[in-house]
Structures are given as structure tokens and as C-alpha cells.
Amino acid sequence: MAGLGCCHQNAKTSTELAQSVNTSASFIRRTMAKLSKAGLVETATGKAGTCWLAQKPKQISLLDIYHAVSAPKAFSIHSYPENKPCEVSCHIKGALDKALDKTQRAFEASLAKISLEDIIADIKQH
Amino acid sequence: MAGLGCCHQNAKTSTELAQSVNTSASFIRRTMAKLSKAGLVETATGKAGTCWLAQKPKQISLLDIYHAVSAPKAFSIHSYPENKPCEVSCHIKGALDKALDKTQRAFEASLAKISLEDIIADIKQH
DNA sequence: GCCATTTGTTACTATTAAAGTCTCAGTTGT
DNA sequence: ACAACTGAGACTTTAATAGTAACAAATGGC
Secondary structure, eight states, rough: HHHHSSSSOOOBOHHHHHHHHHHHEEEEHHHHHHHTTTTTTTESSSTTOEEEEEEESGGGGGGHHHHHTTOOSSSSSOOOOOOOTTTHHHHHHHHHHHHHHHHHHHHHHHHHHHHHHHHHHHHHHH | OHHHHSSSSBBHHHHHHHHTTTOHHHEEEEHHHHHHTTEEEEESSTOOOOOEEESSSGGGGGHHHHHHHHHOSSOOOOOOOTTTHHHHHHHHHHHHHHHHHHHHHHHHHHHHOHHHHHHHHHTTTT
């Protein structure tokens, strides 16, 4: 994402983006497909196909990206059969879900406050 | 943890705790060993060995537990060789580290506000 | 129109982290 | 002495993540 909003020309192929962060072009394409569905980037197919930001960096928050790529929750709680005679076993999941919802919200609120522009500014400052 | 602070008798064997949350006694013992090193629980070896809370539930926060079990960061950023001519490749990790430190702190602050007592109260309310 | 190049998508494989299983030494109540 | 725990380590299993590969569809350049 930062690669798209930052460099000299701001449209990139999946191969170029993959090289810059040392991953595979396929992974980039899968990720871009998600970002594209979320309306954060746009893509062009065909020869000279590229990706570019669909919005101004200032308008894209890390929370937008987090949601778009459907990253895992900060915490998750596994399911298991309840041990009936034990009240802890039966209700712990609900209690933790409730508590950790708060934490998840704090986490997301923090991401929402950081925009792609902030990240780019920090990169350029070097 | 909630199992220790909640039920009728509040000292439990690893097997009992494992059954209540449907996991293995070995996993419980490995986890209890970490909690014990962090001073959150105490254990007794030998016949009739058990685990119990080392502090009042009110004094134990979810953050204490999170740190004790050394759970993974809410987010992590992988390392990779830098692509020298690209300023994004070279500086993105630093920029993201900085931004996500904020998020990690928000996350931990939220955990710090929830005590084991809160969780237990929520369980007992049912 | 034809070809080269790139995205979009899927299937399959490799890697890694997390938890499960097993085993045994050390401790301690009975 | 014995039984029943914890503590700890080796090894195995499982699930999530990313890599690899293959191919259809799109499109610019010739």
C-alpha cells in the first residue's frame, strides 16, 4: 500500500511490489484483489496492467486496510464442548468474548487514527 | 485462571483444569509454569499437588496474564532483505513499527483495565 | 488480427507455529 | 514404600500462512 502512494510513479505491477517487500507476486495479487474489492485500490488488467490507490492516502486508514484484508482478530477464543457441571467451563467463553470485545474495539480505534499518509510521511522523512 | 478463582474449592490439578476447558493436562502444566514464574499462581508438587492463585483476582489483570504467557503481539511485521534502491522497501518496516507500537499500547491499555475479578463476576452472574 | 504481458483465480505444496501425546524424573502426602 | 501429583523435554499432529504453478481473461503495441 505504501509502495503505491509513495514512489516516483505510483502505479505498480504485482511483480514490482512483490520484489520491494520480498514476497511473491501471487500473494500481492491475492492481497490486491481484496483491497480492490474493498475499494482501496483499483487495478487494470491486460498488458501494462497495474495497481494504484483508489483514494488519497489521507483517506485510507490502517483500519480500512485491516478490515479489507480480513486479518485475524487481535485475540480469538477457541470453542470446545462445555463441561456441564462446571459453571466456569460453561460461561467462560461468553465472559471472555465480552471482555475481549472491548480490547478489540480499542485496537481498532487505534488503527483508525493512523492513515496511510502518516506512514508515507514517516517513510519520506528518512 | 478463572477456574482457579471461581469454583467451590479453588485449588485444582492440571487434569481437572484441562477437562474443564477441553485441553490437555500437559498444555495446562506448561501454561501454569509460565504463570507461576510470573508470580500469578503458585503450585505444589508431590501427591495432591495443585495450583492456586498467588494474588487476589482483583489484583490480576488480563494484561498480567497476556505478558505472563508471552502471547504473540497483536500485530507483527516480518523481516526481509531490503531492496536498496527503493525507499519504501528500506523504511517501511520502521514506519510500521512506529505506527503499530501505538496500536499495541492501546491494546495493552485495554487489557490492563480488565481484571480477573471482572471475568469471574461475569461468569457468576449467569 | 496477433502476440506479449499482466491481472484474477484456483489448486496444490511447503513452511511454520501451536497444541497434543508420551515419557520420565523429582516431590510429597499417606 | 507407594501413589499421585508437577516440571520438563522429545516427538508428533494440526492448522494457518505464504509460496509455487498453471491457466483463463483482458488489453496495449505491433
